Amino acid sequence: MADNNGISGGLAGTTLPLAMTLGAFTAIAWYNVVDLNVMIFFTFKRRHGLYFYSLLASSWGVLIYALAFLMKFFQVWKNNYVSVTFITIGWYAMVTGQSLVLYSRLHLVVRDKEKIKWVLWMIIVDVFLFHFPTTVLTFGANSPQADLFSEPYSIMEKIQVTGFCIQEFIISGLYVYATRQILKPGETFQKKRFRRVMRHLIYVNILVILMDITLLGTEYANLYDIQITFKGTLYSIKLKLEFAILNQLRSIIHPSGTSYDNGNSSQAGGRDISLHTFHNQTALSQAPANGNSSTAYASRLAKSPFSGDLEGNHVMMTTDVIVLSEELDQDKKGAGDQTSLEDHDVVSGGDKGATANGRASRQKGSYSATSSEIEFAGAGY
Structure with a gap:
């Protein structure tokens, strides 16, 4: 393994297997982004609302994040500040954008508006707790004073990965809990398709939790270069899964068609209703x-x-x-x-x-x- 695994500047002494692994993860992430964007623009007829914009932001964030790190690791872009700027923009959109995708459809299964409000506040607070400090340390670790910032950045990287994983655990856990509550009392009237979609919703959110656990494993194993490119791939896969199941969830609320208005229905209180x-x-x-x-x-x-x-x-x-x-x-x-x-x-x-x-x-x-x-x-x- 290289002495410098990409925390400061580019990779040092990169081996062919490592380069192929990083390239493969990046290529998978890009493919998923292109595929997802095609599905988004074919699915949405009226292109507005939190759900639509958060999907676009998160998907394009994955592409920018993966591209910028690849340019930085192999020093295609010689100026590290340029690379870090694009990395930061992509990272904000990818991570927080995906949480907003889940938040925008949470009201379909959770009736308690206070819980939904607290989820939004959690997302906002985590931006200040994890995004901003990590951004400062990232620029510092890629500056001429890299020796002063590299170790603090390495510690903060583990904290922010853990923090954002916990955030997604909480949101996915709410989906699983609320869905199980819905499935309990209505067996006498719930249609077969309804129950199938709700079960799939549970499975997808459990899978999202397991994916986040694997990401934590690579982070705490100090495989920074692998963790970074693997994160882009993982977020692209999670986003495709969530897009598919949330559309199915909405289709049992509004069965009139797949092209729908997401303007007023992105938040609770619009045309969407809780499944309760x-x-x-x-x-x-x-x-x-x-x-x-x-x-x-x-x-x-x-x-x-x-x-x-x-x-x-x-x-x-x-x-x-x-x-x-x-x-x-x-x-x-x-x-x-x-x-x-x-x-x-x-x-x-x-x-x-x-x-x-x-x-x-x-x-x-x-x-x-x-x-x-x-x-x-x-x-x-």
Whole structure:
């Protein structure tokens, strides 16, 4: 192994196997970036929103990061300050950008807005804790006073890699935990595709955690040159996995198509809904037609098996059911609402008629108790 493994300036005494390994990791990262960008621009019809921009930033960050380190290691770019500048830009976009990709879709499975807010604050604080100090030491380690900064930079490198891995552990852990909670109570109504996507979401986030553990292994083994190029490859693979599974997750919320608007839906409170809402919709189909009995029904709902599985969320579920059921009752009582009369007639005619009527009422801007959970989701509830 070379005496200088790339912390200061270029690599010294690089062997052919090492050079081939670094080149291979870089090539894989570049290929994944190109492939991912093609998928992004074919998938998104309206190209805006946090999800879209964070995907682009993270993917291009991988490309810039891998390219700049390759130029620095083999001294293709003689000026180390130029290399370090591009390395820093790519590193910020790659690492924090990927965390923002996960954050932008966290509200699809996590109902607690406070948890989502704390995740955002964690990402912001980690920028100040890990990005900024490492940047200062990186420039110092590649300056004429490299001897003063090399050792502190080596220590800070381990700290920041560990810190950002913990950050991704937390976000991925939230996905896994929330998804398992969703899968518990709804076995009676969850579709096969729904359960398959949710299981895949768990598997992908567990795989992301395992990948971060391998990155930590290379860092603590003091294989700096290997760790740097391996990091670019690893982040490109994680980004492709997350893009694929998060799109599947969204497709079960908005099944109308794969090209979608990501402007208002990038944050909680937009058109996207938490998957916990599916439980509300199931309960709604069982709600009594008489609006005066909404309170009694809410009481029965609070004692149902759903309340135990969803823990603190059952109060919010009950409120949602009361509001929606009362709106439906008002629609049915309107003398001039032909759609509501048709809903009533078709419901009495059988299950097939109820499904057809639910779709018809949705198209006319009215929602009946027979509308499916997918139709409610597509309407932005």
